[in-house]
Amino acid sequence: xxxxxxxxxxxxxxxxxxxxxxxxxxxxxxxxxxxxxxxxxxxxxxxxxxxxxxxxxxxxxxxxxxxxxxxxxxxxxxxxxxxxxxxxxxxxxxxxxxxxxxxxxxxxxxxxxxxxxxxxxxxxxxxxxxxxxxxxxxxxxxxxxxxxxxxxxxxxxxxxxxxxxxxxxxxxxxxxxxxxxxxxxxxxxxxxxxxxxxxxxxxxxxxxxxxxxxxxxxxxxxxxxxxxxxxxxxxxxxxxxxxxxxxxxxxxxxxxxxxxxxxxxxxxxxxxxxxxxxxxxxxxxxxxxxxxxxxxxxxxxxxxxxxxxxxxxxxxxxxxxxxxxxxxxxxxxxxxxxxxxxxxxxxxxxxxxxxxxxxxxxxxxxxxxxxxxxxxxxxxxxxxxxxxxxxxxxxxxxxxxxxxxxxxxx
Amino acid sequence: xxxxxxxxxxxxxxxxxxxxxxxxxxxxxxxxxxxxxxxxxxxxxxxxxxxxxxxxxxxxxxxxxxxxxxxxxxxxxxxxxxxxxxxxxxxxxxxxxxxxxxxxxxxxxxxxxxxxxxxxxxxxxxxxxxxxxxxxxxxxxxxxxxxxxxxxxxxxxxxxxxxxxxxxxxxxxxxxxxxxxxxxxxxxxxxxxxxxxxxxxxxxxxxxxxxxxxxxxxxxxxxxxxx
Numbered sequence: 001x002x003x004x005x006x007x008x009x010x011x012x013x014x015x016x017x018x019x020x021x022x023x024x025x026x027x028x029x030x031x032x033x034x035x036x037x038x039x040x041x042x043x044x045x046x047x048x049x050x051x052x053x054x055x056x057x058x059x060x061x062x063x064x065x066x067x068x069x070x071x072x073x074x075x076x077x078x079x080x081x082x083x084x085x086x087x088x089x090x091x092x093x094x095x096x097x098x099x100x101x102x103x104x105x106x107x108x109x110x111x112x113x114x115x116x117x118x119x120x121x122x123x124x125x126x127x128x129x130x131x132x133x134x135x136x137x138x139x140x141x142x143x144x145x146x147x148x149x150x151x152x153x154x155x156x157x158x159x160x161x162x163x164x165x166x167x168x169x170x171x172x173x174x175x176x177x178x179x180x181x182x183x184x185x186x187x188x189x190x191x192x193x194x195x196x197x198x199x200x201x202x203x204x205x206x207x208x209x210x211x212x213x214x215x216x217x218x219x220x221x222x223x224x225x226x227x228x229x230x231x232x233x234x235x236x237x238x239x240x241x242x243x244x245x246x247x248x249x250x251x252x253x254x255x256x257x258x259x260x261x262x263x264x265x266x267x268x269x270x271x272x273x274x275x276x277x278x279x280x281x282x283x284x285x286x287x288x289x290x291x292x293x294x295x296x297x298x299x300x301x302x303x304x305x306x307x308x309x310x311x312x313x314x315x316x317x318x319x320x321x322x323x324x325x326x327x328x329x330x331x332x333x334x335x336x337x338x339x340x341x342x343x344x345x346x347x348x349x350x351x352x353x354x355x356x357x358x359x360x361x362x363x364x365x366x367x368x369x370x371x372x373x374x375x376x377x378x379x380x381x382x383x384x385x386x387x388x389x390x391x392x393x394x395x396x397x398x399x400x401x402x403x404x405x406x407x408x409x410x
Numbered sequence: 411x412x413x414x415x416x417x418x419x420x421x422x423x424x425x426x427x428x429x430x431x432x433x434x435x436x437x438x439x440x441x442x443x444x445x446x447x448x449x450x451x452x453x454x455x456x457x458x459x460x461x462x463x464x465x466x467x468x469x470x471x472x473x474x475x476x477x478x479x480x481x482x483x484x485x486x487x488x489x490x491x492x493x494x495x496x497x498x499x500x501x502x503x504x505x506x507x508x509x510x511x512x513x514x515x516x517x518x519x520x521x522x523x524x525x526x527x528x529x530x531x532x533x534x535x536x537x538x539x540x541x542x543x544x545x546x547x548x549x550x551x552x553x554x555x556x557x558x559x560x561x562x563x564x565x566x567x568x569x570x571x572x573x574x575x576x577x578x579x580x581x582x583x584x585x586x587x588x589x590x591x592x593x594x595x596x597x598x599x600x601x602x603x604x605x606x607x608x609x610x611x612x613x614x615x616x617x618x619x620x621x622x623x624x625x626x627x628x629x630x631x632x633x634x635x636x637x
Contacts, residue, residue: 002529009525016513320509323470324523324571325498327491403470407509 001330010337020306025346027302028386031295032347032379035288036354039375041361042284044368049277053270056198057134059099059237061244063230063251066264081226082264085212087254088230094250097243102130102231105212107219112208113180114166114173121162123181123208125215126231133233141175141190149211154218156186156210160194161203184218186210240269296382300390303342307335307394318398319406332399339391340384347383351376416479417578417610418444418467423476425462425633436462437473438633444612446578449605451621452614454630461583463630464614468501468581469493481578498527502572506584508564510556510571516543517552520570527575542570546600562593569600573609580604582613586620598623 014021065083067074088103107123130136131143144155156179158166167173178185195204216222234243244267251257255264311318318331326334355371362369425437437459444450454460465471466478469485472493478486485496497503510519520539524530530538543552546566556564565585572580582601586594598620605611605625613624621627629637 001525005525012514316509317511320511321522321526322494323468323497323503323509325494325526325575327494327526330526404465407470407505 001333006333006337007341009334010341013338014341021342024303024306025299025342025349027295027299028343028346028383029299029350029353031292031299032350032383033353033357034295035292036351036371036375036379037357037361038291039288040354040358040369040371041367042281042288043370043372043375044362046277046281046284047370048368049280052196052198053273053277054135056270057231057233059234059240060133061232061234061240061247061267061269063232063247064266064268065226065228066266080264081224082255083227083230085225085227087251088227090254091230091232091247091250095243095246097234097236097239097246099233099235100129100133101233102127102133103212103227104130104229104231105216105220105222106228107215110182110208110219112162112166113183114177117166117168119162119165121159121206121208123156123210123215123219125212125219126209127212130209130231133231136195137193138190139193140173141188144189144209144211149213152213152217153211154184154186154214155189156181156208156214157190157192158188159192159205159207159209161205162208163191181208181210182219186214237274240271244269292382296386299346300343300386303339303387304390304394306342307339307391308397310338311335311394311398314398315401315406315409318401319403319409322401322403323407328399331401332395335395335398336388336391339395340387343387343391344380344384347380350383351379354379415445416443417446417448417481418442418612419479420467421477421479423463423466423473423478425459425466425471426474435633437466439476440633440635442628442635444610446610447605447608449601449611449623449625450613451624451627452612452630453616453618453621453627458630459633460614460630462633464581464583464612467579467612468503469496494526498523499575500577500579502569502575502577502580504565504568504572504580504582504585506587508556508561508568508588510564510567512557513555515553515555516548516559516567516570519556519567520574523571523574538574539570542573543567545573546570560593561589562596565589565593565597566600569597569604573604577609579610579612582611584615585613586615586617594620 063083066080083103085103088101091098092101103126105125107125109120110123111118111120127149128143128146131138138157139160141157143157144153147153148155158173158179163173166179173188173191177188179188180186192205192209197203212227216227232243232247234240247267248263251265252263257264321331321334355376358369358371361367420440420442423437423440424435427434427436440463452460452463462471466473469480469488473486476486477484480496480500485493488496511522517536517539520542521535524535524538540549540552543549546569548563548566548570551559551563554563556567559567585601586597589597601611601613602623611624613620615621627637628635
């Protein structure tokens with residue numbers, strides 16, 4: 001039989017019993033709607049967390065100078081001044097998986113003054129590679145260059161929070177204006193784009209960036225070439241373990257660390273957070289699959305039940321169709337298409353409700369949601385397959401009826 | 411009557427049912443030739459085997475033994491799909507209870523056998539069905555559903571449906587059994603017209619009055635043709 005004709009015949013049969021068809025599909029509708037809505041919310045949350053994580057930077061590993069050991073009292077990371085500019089250069093040169101490096105010095109609790117206002121913040125002395133590694137564009141103005149870096153120019157770039165605290169509301173910082181950092185004038189080259197807080201609540205925009213040497217020589221008054229941290233970005237998070245080993249080997253060799261001694265530097269990366277996010281996403285996936293399976297089985301059984309009733313009710317119709325020339329497979333297809341339509345249209349309605357529910361929740365609770373087409377397509381395919389799986393038995397029963405008995409059925 | 415111009419030719423047809431370990435022959439060695447254009451009434455008491463014979467004639471059932479030729483083709487050993495095709499193309503059925511699809515228009519009821527034959531455009535199907543409904547005098551009621559039609563009208567829709575594939579044989583099982591005498595007479599008049607046009611009509615009936623209108627009457631008893 002011609003598929004279009006089959007479809008029309010099935011649509012007509014279902015339309016004749018509208019309320020029953022709708023109630024039969026209800027299981028599928030509710031199941032698909034729940035799964036679509038939950039997936040939208042879950043994906044939205046995952047993407048939000050991933051965005052926050054990637055706002056920290058590009059496959060970053062952080063190196064800290066080591067702990068100083070004074071008569072048995074250990075000072076903690078950073079108390080020993082043994083990470084040098086040259087270490088950073090060596091890492092970039094000798095570790096194949098290291099893409100770029102940014103040696104960093106910190107001037108904590110630095111008072112800055114602009115006009116009548118003042119503010120205390122942390123100044124970071126970095127190299128221009130910082131901007132790309134932390135994925136942190138300048139929203140207004142420019143970042144400092146390699147030339148500024150080499151000449152030790154007194155220039156800086158301000159974080160959004162700093163600007164907010166130095167400039168009265170409604171006013172803007174004039175271009176190339178000067179601020180005083182510990183009473184030394186620095187020319188402001190630009191303002192960093194707002195980055196927001198980290199997942200642990202630290203305001204990333206409350207900072208000032210300036211060339212490494214300017215910060216070290218002028219603010220830290222440090223004549224040596226040591227740094228507080230080295231930011232390292234590696235080519236791929238999958239190579240994290242290899243990259244860590246390379247970095248450790250290079251630094252231990254450069255610092256002449258004895259084979260039995262501990263590392264004289266600290267190394268941190270975002271493995272734990274990445275793992276946490278992916279484990280949450282995984283639990284979500286398992287939960288969703290479970291809910292989807294249960295609701296689809298329940299919905300499918302509902303469809304099978306009604307299809308069996310329908311076959312019994314329409315026994316005489318089946319007998320008549322056979323008498324006028326319907327083959328067994330024509331009858332099989334007729335009932336199978338009805339079952340697929342019930343579940344498929346149920347799936348479509350469910351998708352509609354699910355997307356609607358996700359949007360309502362997103363508006364009411366300000367939750368981020370993400371609806372991707374592949375999920376919707378998958379939901380539709382799964383719903384239609386449910387129709388096939390649970391419709392095949394009733395359809396098979398219908399097709400095996402004996403036309404003589406079916407015609408006489410009362 | 412020579413075999414060559416027979417539309418239907420039965421040879422030693424037997425249908426044996428196994429009931430409770432006992433073999434019961436519902437049809438017990440029937441040989442019959444029906445010529446093209448003939449109008450045959452099959453009569454007999456309940457249990458005489460006339461319904462079983464009609465089922466075999468209509469290719470709804472297969473004989474246990476014997477041969478059955480329709481227009482020279484032996485259909486007794488056809489498989490189910492081939493039998494379905496024979497029913498679709500060569501045989502039209504008219505039932506006592508009309509057997510129309512409920513809540514479905516007369517037009518669609520008549521079109522239904524066309525779904526299972528060669529592929530036709532919707533317009534062609536509509537046209538064929540409309541022509542036949544006009545032929546049986548229901549040209550004004552194309553879109554009425556069975557619930558909106560009288561018994562006689564429903565049976566005429568059923569006859570139009572039986573004719574839609576231009577079969578050579580029309581099988582009618584008590585076609586006037588559920589009708590009042592006037593409607594019954596109308597249906598019989600229609601049958602006479604169809605017979606005059608050359609279709610082979612085989613009709614099972616209880617009524618002597620109806621049977622008398624056929625050209626030939628076959629009486630059955632205990633699975634055999636007795637007259």
